[in-house]
Amino acid sequence: MARTALVTGSTRGIGRAIALRLLRDGLAVTLNYDSDEAAAGRALAEAQAINPEAIAVRADAATPAGCDRLLAAALDRFGHLDVLVNNVGPWLVRPLADTGDPEWRRMIDGNLGSAFWCARGALPSMRRRRSGCIVNVGALNVEASAGMTYEAPAYFAAKSGLMHLTRALAASEGPHGIRVNAVNPGFIETENYARLDPAERDRWIGRIPLRRFGRPEDVAEAVAFLVSDRAAYVSGTVLHVHGGLWI
Numbered sequence: 698m699a700r701t702a703l704v705t706g707s708t709r710g711i712g713r714a715i716a717l718r719l720l721r722d723g724l725a726v727t728l729n730y731d732s733d734e735a736a737a738g739r740a741l742a743e744a745q746a747i748n749p750e751a752i753a754v755r756a757d758a759a760t761p762a763g764c765d766r767l768l769a770a771a772l773d774r775f776g777h778l779d780v781l782v783n784n785v786g787p788w789l790v791r792p793l794a795d796t797g798d799p800e801w802r803r804m805i806d807g808n809l810g811s812a813f814w815c816a817r818g819a820l821p822s823m824r825r826r827r828s829g830c831i832v833n834v835g836a837l838n839v840e841a842s843a844g845m846t847y848e849a850p851a852y853f854a855a856k857s858g859l860m861h862l863t864r865a866l867a868a869s870e871g872p873h874g875i876r877v878n879a880v881n882p883g884f885i886e887t888e889n890y891a892r893l894d895p896a897e898r899d900r901w902i903g904r905i906p907l908r909r910f911g912r913p914e915d916v917a918e919a920v921a922f923l924v925s926d927r928a929a930y931v932s933g934t935v936l937h938v939h940g941g942l943w944i
Contacts, residue, residue, distance in 0.1 A: 699750075701775040702924070703727045703767070705758045705815060706785030708740035710887040711834065714913035715782055716740070718921045720747040724780065727771040728753040731763075731785075750775075758785045759807040761814050768818035777826060780924045781819045783812035784834045786856070788889050793850045801851050808855035812862060820870065827874040830924040833863050834916070837883040837939045860935060867933030876932040878923045883939025884910040906941035 701724060707716040708730040716726050728744060730737040730753060737753050744751035754770040757763035771778060786808040789800055812833050823829030836856040860879055867877040884890055884901055890910060893901075902908060919938050922928055937943070 699723060699725045700779040701725045701727070701771070701777060702780035702782065703729070703771045703778060703815070703819070704782040704784055705729045705767070705811060706731075707782075708733065708737040708753065711882065711885060711913045711916050712782075712784040713740050713743075714917040715784060715920050716751075717743060717747065718914070718917035719780065719782075719924070720744055720751060722921055722925070723748075725750045725775055727751075727767075727774065729758060729767055729785070730755055731757050731759075758811040758815060759787070759803065761810075764811060764814035764818055768815065772822060778819050778822045779826075779829055781815060781829070781831045782834065782920060782924075783815055783831070783859075785811050786834065786836075787852075788849070789852050790849045791851070792848065796851050804851035804855045805858075808852065809858045809862065812859055816862075816866060820873075820875070823870075823875050824873045829870075829873075829875040831866060831870075831875065831877045832920050832923050833859050833877075833879040834920075835859050835863075835879050835881040835935065837881055837937070837942060839881060863935065864933050871932055876923075876928070878928075878931060878933065879935045880916060880919045880923070881935055881937050881939065882911065882916045883937070883942050885916060885938075886910050886912055904942060905939070906944060909940065911938060911940060 702719045704716045706712040707728040720726050741753040756767040838853050839857045863879040916938050919936050
C-alpha cells in the first residue's frame with residue numbers, strides 16, 4: 698500500500714513543490730487550496746501526471762471546520778494518513794501598533810492554528826498504525842533576532858509558536874511511533890519575495906553566504922528527507938533552509 702500525504706496550501710509556491718516532490722517519491726498526495734481555482738487546477742494536473750490518484754481539496758485550513766473537512770476528504774480517499782505537511786501560512790508585514798485584531802487573528806489561525814487543527818485530526822490515524830511523520834513549515838526569523846522580525850511581529854509570533862508545537866508533538870507522539878519536525882525556509886523565490894524592491898533584494902542576497910535566494914524545490918528536498926526512512930531517527934528538530942543567512 699502506498700504511503701499517503703496531505704500538504705496544506707499546496708497548489709502554489711513552496712507547498713506545490715513539496716507536494717510534487719512527495720509524489721515523485723511514490724506517495725499518494727492530497728493537495729489543498731482555499732480559493733484560487735486556476736492555480737489548483739494547474740497543480741492538480743501536474744500532480745496527476747505523476748500519480749493519477751492525487752486529489753485536491755478546497756478547504757480553509759485556517760479554520761477548525763476547514764481542517765476537519767480536509768482531513769476527512771484525505772482519509773475518505775486513501776483510508777489512512779502517513780505524512781502531514783503543515784505548509785499553509787499567510788504573511789503580513791506590519792508593525793504591531795498598526796496591526797488590527799482581525800489581522801492578528803488571521804496570522805495566528807493561519808500559521809499556528811492550522812497546524813494544531815490538522816495535526817489533531819491526523820494523529821488518530823497515525824497512532825492506530827503506530828507510524829507517521831509531521832513536518833511544520835516555519836520561517837527564517839523564528840530562531841534569530843536579526844532581520845525582519847520587528848516588521849512582521851504577528852507573523853513571526855505565530856511561526857515561533859509553531860516551533861514550540863513541533864517540539865511538544867515530537868515529545869508526546871514519539872512513543873506512538875510518530876516523528877515531528879520543522880523546516881524554516883529563508884528567502885525563497887515565491888510571490889511574497891518577488892515583490893521586494895530590487896535594492897532590498899540585492900541587500901539580502903549580499904548577506905546570504907550562498908549569494909542567492911532559495912528555490913521552492915530546496916525546501917521540498919528538505920521535507921522529502923524528513924519524511925523518509927533516511928530520517929528514521931530524526932524527530933523534534935528544526936532544519937534551516939536559508940543558505941547560511943544566520944551564520
